[in-house]
Amino acid sequence: MHLDHSHPGPAAVSADARRPDGARRALRIGLGGPVGSGKTATVAALCRALRDELSLAVVTNDIYTREDAEFLLREAVLPPERITAVETGACPHTAIRDDISANLEAVEDLEDAVGPLDLVLVESGGDNLTATFSKGLVDAQIFVIDVAGGDDIPRKGGPGVTTADLLVVNKTDLAPYVGSDLARMAADAKAQRAELPVVFQSLRAGSGVADVAAWVRAQLGAWTA
Amino acid sequence: MGGVRAVARIGATADGRGGTALPVLESDGPLALRRTRAVGDEARVVLVGAMSGPLGGDRFAVEAEVGSGARLRVGSAAATIALPGQIKDAAHYDVRLDVADEGELHWLPEPLISARGSDLYVTTRADLGPGARLVLREEQVLGRVGEEPGRLTSRLVVRVGGRTVLDQELACGPGAPGGWDGPAVLAGHRAVGQLVVVRPEFATHPVGAQILGEHAALVPLAGPAALVSAVAPDGLRLRRVLDEALTVLHLR
Amino acid sequence: MGRAALLVLADGRFPAGGHAHSGGAEEAVKAGRITGAADLEAFCRGRLHTAGLVAAALAAAAAAGADPAGLDAAADARTPSPALRLTARRLGRQLTRAARATWPSPELDALAGTFPKGAHQPVVLGLTARAAGLGPEDAAYCAAYESVSGPATAVVRLLGLDPFEATAVLARLAPELDRVVDRATVAGTAVRTAGLDTLPAASAPLLEIGAEAHAAWPVRLFAS
DSSP, rough: OOOOOOOSSSSSSSSSBTTTTTTTTOEEEEEETTTSSHHHHHHHHHOOOOOOTOOOOEEEEEESSHHHHHHHHHTTSSSGGGEEEEOTOHHHHHHIIIOHHHHHHHHHHHHHHHHHEEEEEEESSSTTTTTOOOTOOSSEEEEEGGGGGGGTHHHHHHHHHHHHHHEEEEEEGGGHHOOOHHHHHHHHHHHTTTSSOOOOOOSTTTTTHHHHHHHHHHHHHHHHH | SSOOOEEEEEEEEEEESSSSSEEEEBBBEEEEEEEHHHHHHTTEEEESSSSSSOTTTOEEEEEEETTTTOOEEEEEESSSEEEEOOOOEEEEEEEEEEEEETOOEEEOOOOOOOOTOOOOEEEEEEEEEETTTEEEEEEEESTTTTOOOEEEEEEEEEEEEEEEEEEEEEEEEETTTTTSTTTTTTTOOOEEEEEEEOOGGGGGGGOOOOOOOOSEEEOSSSEEEEEEEEEEHHHHHHHHHHHHHHHHTTOO | OOTTHHHHHOOTTSSSSGGGGGHHHHHHTOOOOOOSHHHHHHHHHHHHIIIIIIHHHHHHHHHOOOHHHHHHHHHHHHHOHHHHHHHHHHHHHHHHHHHHHHOOHHHHHHHHHTTTTOOOHHHHHHHHHHHHOOOHHHHHHHHHHHHHHHHHHHHHHHHHHHHHHHHHHHHHHHHHHHHHHHHHHHHHHHHHHHHHGGGBBOOOOOHHHHHHHHTSSSSSSSSO
16 A cells, blocks of 8 residues: 655645655555544553553544543653644544545644654544545554454444454453353354455453554555565 | 714824924814813813714714723713714714824723714724724613614724634624524624724734633734624623723733 | 536545544534534534635635735634634545546645645635646535535534435535525636735634634544
8 A cells, every 4th residue: 555646845645655755655554443442452462562662642632622642641652742732523433534634634743743653553533333544644544353343244234344454352260250152253254355454352351453563564564565 | 964963183293392282173063072180191082972862864974093001991971872864874983093102091991871862973983003002982872771672783993903803794684684583693682892003012912712702702813913802791891891800811 | 627527526435535524513413512513503504604715715715816925824814713723734635646646737746845734724725726727616616615614514423414314405505505606616716917915814703713713632533
């Protein structure tokens, strides 16, 4: 997904791969998924895993102003100037898909303020299974669901589950308690997504966010190649 | 054309001894000017309304010019009441203020009351040199107690060093464009006021925006100026919030 | 290009950031000044004749070829609330981006260079109309309509107001919108010869004061 078309004149337009000064901009990865599936926790874990090796920043899209941004600030996963919040007017999916201008501005402002950046994580506000990111905003997207939301979500599909570049099934440690069948979720996901990758993770046990972090590193490798 | 025409003029200059002289103090018809005791280096003038004008068709103007290094404070003895006249035309009241670099003007008249059936256009233009200072208060009360207001259109323009830092017009009363009394504009409030403060140091150290009371805000303008904008149920409560703003700005 | 471009520019789905703004309606709803369709209509009428008229005249002037920097300064002087100035520039920047991708033009490129953080949105709107081959009146229509459609859409979300009622409010305002556009177009096209002071300066104290209160809320649904 290397979009190399460029517009003349100052300030970048939409998905331009280069900044006005000609430098390659940061890779932008979106994280979407239903409310409570663990998007913000995954972003926090990714920041902790990657902050020593990469220059990164986060844009949150909250339903109510700055809740997610403030969680990340409290957790101190990044310096405050690397976290910014976009207000979405009660329509979080609009801000990441139909009208991405506020998010593009937030990304550009971060690059201006603390750049150069290698990676910008754009977190969507908790929405429904149909909310996906515009390709004008992000270069790749992660869709985060969790085992407690029902093990039939992969079977039901929807644009997020089906087309996201990475599907993360979160909170696997809860599976025994909520009666979710991980093998069935894996099989359903495979059926919906063919070759697109799926990661099962628990941020409370095992290797945590390591698999998702490895996937992000691979995306970054391809972007800067 | 009927109605009364009157132009009153004030000219203030530095007297060379650290005080302010008033070489021009011209009353005209209903617009009477009285010099009062100076306070420190500040000359003081009171506008005395000899008639309760302006009435329909009247054209009043007051002009004040403050020279470099001069300090002038102008108030009024009582509220100005716009009343309907024999003539159906609108009345006009123009205030023209010029303050030179290093001059200072405090323009603090009593409120303007728009009585039922009146129709008045008020225009206040303040032109300031780059280093001039200004405190300007404007209060409008829509109707006497329990009375419907007349039509009142009021424009306030402030320029500093040739650049317009504030240009606001408020139109209310019968015949004004719709919605003036609705939730976006006045929402039933009967008093509305503005306080403009211009100081050269605001260019580098602007005031912070601040909410004052329920329906008032102190804001930095785009330029070396600050504005307090307020609406209130009546003139008394409006004055209270504007006085509070003067305290916040260390002007009282 | 013909009039159809007006439909593209005036479309509520035109991706220029408007969806996240309520035009002061969120604050008015919370303060209890808007509780239903009748209040919404009075709110929109007041906004149309004040902020809407000024925006429409600025847009018409920009579309007629007046100097954008002068218009931007005139917009500053007519917007005492710093929260509203910031909002106008943010929306202007977002519109600049959308417009340059939609109707590439050297004038829009120059504007983006002069105002990297955004010019006032109505000024950008006028230049966008120009780039789209539209005239001052079209630009004024877009600005005037936006001044009421934004709050109407927001109140549907904020109060769960019946969307048919909200749309009927907009339809009832249409004749007044026509008159505001006429006035704005005359004033806006006169700027090149008569100067910036011919622009209307109609103000709405509660929109300005309310915007400052809203900007200070820790939690809100809309950006303005």
